[in-house]
Amino acid sequence: MKKTVLVSGGAGFIGSHVTVELIEAGYDVVVADNFSNCDRTGYEGVKKITGRDDLPLEIVDFCDMAQVKALFAKYPIDAVIHFAAYKAVGESVAKPVMYYKNNLMSFLNVLEAAQDKGGCNVLFSSSATVYGEPEAVPVTEKTPRQPATSPYGNTKTMCEDILRDTVKASGGAVKGILLRYFNPIGAHPSALIGELPRGVPNNLVPYITQTAIGKRECLSIFGNDYPTPDGTCLRDYIDIVDLAKAHVFAVTRMMDGKMKENCEVFNIGTGRPLSVLELVTAFEKVNNLKLNYRFAPRRAGDVTAIWADPTLANTEMGWKATRSIEETLKAAWAWEKHLAGK
Ligand code: UFG
Numbered sequence: 001m002k003k004t005v006l007v008s009g010g011a012g013f014i015g016s017h018v019t020v021e022l023i024e025a026g027y028d029v030v031v032a033d034n035f036s037n038c039d040r041t042g043y044e045g046v047k048k049i050t051g052r053d054d055l056p057l058e059i060v061d062f063c064d065m066a067q068v069k070a071l072f073a074k075y076p077i078d079a080v081i082h083f084a085a086y087k088a089v090g091e092s093v094a095k096p097v098m099y100y101k102n103n104l105m106s107f108l109n110v111l112e113a114a115q116d117k118g119g120c121n122v123l124f125s126s127s128a129t130v131y132g133e134p135e136a137v138p139v140t141e142k143t144p145r146q147p148a149t150s151p152y153g154n155t156k157t158m159c160e161d162i163l164r165d166t167v168k169a170s171g172g173a174v175k176g177i178l179l180r181y182f183n184p185i186g187a188h189p190s191a192l193i194g195e196l197p198r199g200v201p202n203n204l205v206p207y208i209t210q211t212a213i214g215k216r217e218c219l220s221i222f223g224n225d226y227p228t229p230d231g232t233c234l235r236d237y238i239d240i241v242d243l244a245k246a247h248v249f250a251v252t253r254m255m256d257g258k259m260k261e262n263c264e265v266f267n268i269g270t271g272r273p274l275s276v277l278e279l280v281t282a283f284e285k286v287n288n289l290k291l292n293y294r295f296a297p298r299r300a301g302d303v304t305a306i307w308a309d310p311t312l313a314n315t316e317m318g319w320k321a322t323r324s325i326e327e328t329l330k331a332a333w334a335w336e337k338h339l340a341g342k
Helices: 013-024 041-050 065-074 089-094 096-116 151-169 204-213 240-255 276-287 311-317 325-339
Strands: 004-008 028-033 057-059 079-082 120-127 174-181 183-185 219-222 237-239 263-268 293-296
Touching (some): 089 096, 096 151, 151 174, 183 204, 204 219, 237 240, 276 325
Parallel strands (some): 004 079, 219 293
């Protein structure tokens, strides 16, 4: 019997890539989204890539418990991967109530539904943001979390704790995996799905590709006076397809009863730090173009350097990042060109 995975926020950037990998691994997937922060491009792209024209799509607001209940009643859900959340750091500082309400309520409703059905496997999309500015790098899962610097980051920390408590109280009927993503970038090699930010991108790679295509005039590199080798920040950029595959490993681990604890946490990164300038240079080289960029003042809230120690995910889950930064940056550029019809 095929197992069914509910992907909340399944039409978004990460959700769409995860849906593809789950289908390719043989899972039945239910995509649920309210399209509050994306259009149908991701969902339509997934159908094209997988050839699954019948891919179930449910328009659901996860903050509405009646809708979540109806969803759980309609499908035999074996696991939920929860992406449905707001994700703009700056906006969360300006609109904390909106962020807490949406990101907490939607997850609480999923957990209540999981409890009500007598148990479920729940995978939560957490973030390296929970480590704040770490005292030592790379960070392992044992690296202490730091107080969040934004309401967005705080919702990640809080949802981690909520899942942990729920798993504990359920006596293991609800099982949880927290995946802490580093910096997801790139696009599917088909160029049919990718990142589609609304308005001016906050994140580096979409800003780069939009600058290269001529939608933005100039990339600002925020800060070149950090205590790093070239003065720009260091991050762990993880290919979106590699990241998506980590979810298949995690879900299968839950389904197959391979978990060592009822709530587990894994860093999902490459283990390789790259500076902003190195990333920009790699983008120019691999795509054979010149990017218009300038150095600008530091951006408030940025940490100097963070990258993952992914050993636990490598050894315990058997997952490892395999795609090179060159492949990833080529895919990101192919996606931007696809969007522009080029
Ligand atoms: N950057 C620029 N110019 C830009 C955009 C980004 O120089 O136009 C730099 C940033 O200063 C940072 C690096 O590129 O040094 C990466 O920035 P991103 O915004 O792409 O990613 P962040 O590391 O800031 O964000 C990530 C996740 C968030 C998370 C945040 C918290 O994408 O979800 O880490 O640490 F909340």
